[in-house]
Amino acid sequence: MFEQTFKNIDDVLWKEAGCTTELDYTEQTSWILFLKYLDDLEQGRAMEAELVGKPYAFIIDDDHRWTKWAAPKKADGSFDHDHALTGDDLIDYVNRQLFPYLQGFRQRATGPDTIEYKIGEIFSEIKNRFQSGYSLRDALELVDELRFQSQKEKHELSHLYEAKIKNMGNAGRNGGEYYTPRPLIRAMIQVTKPKIGERIYDGALGSGGFLCEAYEYLRQGELTTSQLKLLQTKTFYGKEKKSLAYVIATMNMILHGIDAPNIVHTNTLAENLSDIQDKDRFDVILANPPFGGKERPEVQQNFPIKTGETAFLFLQHFIKHLKAGGRAAIVIKNTFLSNSDGASRALRQELLESCNLHTVLDCPGGTFLGAGVKTVVLFFEKGKPTRQVWYYQLDPGRNMGKTNALNDNDLKEFVDLQATFAESEKSWSVDVAGIDRGSFDLSVKNPNKVEEEALREPQDIIAEISAIDLESAGILEDIRGLL
Secondary structure (H helix, E strand, O other): OOHHHHHHHHHHHHHOOOOOOHHHHHHHHHHHHHHHHHHHHHHHHHHHHHHOOOOOOOOOOHHHOHHHHOOOEOOOOOEOOOOOOOHHHHHHHHHHHHHHHHHOHHHHOOOOOOHHHHHHHHHHHOOOOOOOHHHHHHHHHHHOOOOOOOHHHHHHHHHHHHHHHHHHHHOOOOHHHHOOOHHHHHHHHHHHOOOOOOOEEEOOOOOOHHHHHHHHHHOOOOOOHHHHHHHHHOOEEEEEOOHHHHHHHHHHHHHHOOOOOEEEEOOHHHOOHHHOOHHHOEEEEEEOOOOOOEOOHHHHOOOOOOOOEHHHHHHHHHHHHEEEEEEEEEEEEHHHHOOOOHHHHHHHHHHHHHEEEEEEEEOOOOOOOOOOOOEEEEEEEEOOOOOEEEEEEOOOOOOOOHHHOOOHHHHHHHHHHHOOOOOOOOEEEEEHHHOOOOOOOOOOOOOOOOOOOOOOOHHHHHHHHHHHHHHHHHHHHHHHHHO
């Protein structure tokens, strides 16, 4: 229903000089979508209040409401072009009046868990990149066609927004930073099995894919009003350092049905692990932390195992934030399993001794489009040491890429076999008692895979070619004799 509208918005952005990348397209679509969503939400709440004879106090004041500046209407409901700002007047209004007003909500809000605070956060972190007021006017009129009233409408918009995030993730070499393949996320959720009433956390939030998919997983079936409220308010928690990702995650979660997400714009790794209390811990942690980055020495001081590698700091953060008995599924580069440096070895030892690392999923190259590293997913439970690790080597039987992306069927066997830790050509178990205590090497070494024949020496190959040539020459002589 809304797909063509999204395409038309992209066409407008493509022609806009201030927007040059998929990241810009997603950012600019996000803030406009957010304000339209907010207006629909407020109009719905005002109607509900009117039906029961109660007053409703609008969050956005009359002068800055969507229906005043973005989409003014005539009495008959048609668009009022006479009163709609456009050109330089529109750009001037958005930059000098609208954004400063919306940014002020961060100071005016009663607390960080309110939608008012989220409004202030979002508009303090992004800026309007439209340079042409005529392009912005076109985009506003297109977004005004979208409706957020019903769950069906929100569901369709969330799928279209996910597609936009995926395109953004595929753009450029940092794709994996913005987008984790949803089939992989769903498999991670199916293995960790979150339940209603548990608190779920992602400290490297990105576009919010893990929390959105966990919400979809827990929304299945008939839920009571109290269960739905629990999902809305006290289930999903996240932290994100980058401004654009924070804004996109907020919009993504809202479109999936979580009106005021418990997510914070902060550097997760700036938190000192020694300050963590039991109230700060979670039942389930799902994450794909950034790897390859480097953190400054003062940040490293927050961790018992000092290292500049962001992914290794995040792993310590996640272990510390798990409750006893809590479950985690964390994506990490596969070299973590075998790196010989002191930090990697110490972290593997910590993981094996404080948690039950029960499963390692080995992902093929190309799983993350735009990211050149191979990854594994670590599944562990906190509170008891590891006795045995079950490995699964994912092999979809094709080269992964944009046209051959990972799908749910690729991961079905993994999820099925993991339930009983069954052995197969692609899966096997390793007893931790047999692991070298000096290196704690956890490398993926499939004992069921037939090793490829070793490459032969060059002189052996040359000798075989000469023999074949001699044989061919003899056959040719025989043929000539028959002619």
